[in-house]
Amino acid sequence: MPELPKSQMRKTYSTRKTLIARIKDQYDEQAWQEFIEFYTRYIYSIIRQMRISEDDADEIHQKVMVKLWAKIPDLNTEEILRFRSYLATVTKNEVRQFIRSRTRRVERENKAYHDDSISYLQSIRLPEIDQIAEEEWRVHLTNLALKKVQTQFSRKAIEAFKLRIQGISYEEIAQRVGLTVGSVKKLTSRVKTSFYAEVEQLKQDLQ
Template identity: 45%
Template structure:
């Protein structure tokens, strides 16, 4: 991927060409793990989640090129709705299959799936996704020890604990925490603007 900050609008325009492999590879990199995380949080096992992600990506490949997109609405919200419908279709198909052939699926598994509120899951997974992506971007400019120290600060570790871990003076940790916190907030905001 040449530029991690390609705008959502630009990316959505580029994928209107179904055969633009670079655009679809970028789209997949940006959204596939997020979709998978939502599905797993909906109590779908890993193998089925992989299949559902592939179905969603194929449906998006077919539909997005002809779709007109309302820029005022969140693309993330659109993806969560698409994901929800695909999971519901999966469950319905599984139940129909069980009726046709009791041995094809484990009915207990299908009945055990409880669909929590999709938007709650989607928001939570999106925050995790943005946080991980921001850390990956920052890791290019900070050494691993500094990034881990900042993670510790975010998780509630004291400056003294972080300084001991980093084998640095506390004032160095205060300074690093301030700089990285500012950069982290900028990265999160940029990602939200570009990807939501």
């Protein structure tokens, strides 16, 4: 998936409502590319966390995107308090349709007693969709924020920050990245401040 130029990223974050309004035009290719950039991984992650296989997840994800392309032009976005909740609902409905369709096929082919198809379908975590969506949204914001701060600091600073949030001591980090303990403390503190500020900004822009 091609990345947006970094100069466009903050602008797109801060104009989420404008972006949603723009994708109501199904043929605004740039708007849809931006939409895909910010939401497709979130949608795909929800599907995978519901214990959907990779191949089936790819198929469901494509159907969700097609459904969104068809539905959003008629959507009253002003009535949706959290657009991400709408995305989760569309995803859940598509997974339900997948389960119904696959179950009918299994029953039609009389495979229920010959393989684990039914067990697979029953293992899908459909009732947990709201919890899954909430957890994946936090992961999504974290990844977007980390991607942003990586453009603001040196490779060693980012590496030190990642090691620190894993619970690695300052002393060990200093040895790994080739910096003094004092430098590690200073850099990780700066990256942490920028990272959490970015997360909070994203919450405001994208919620």
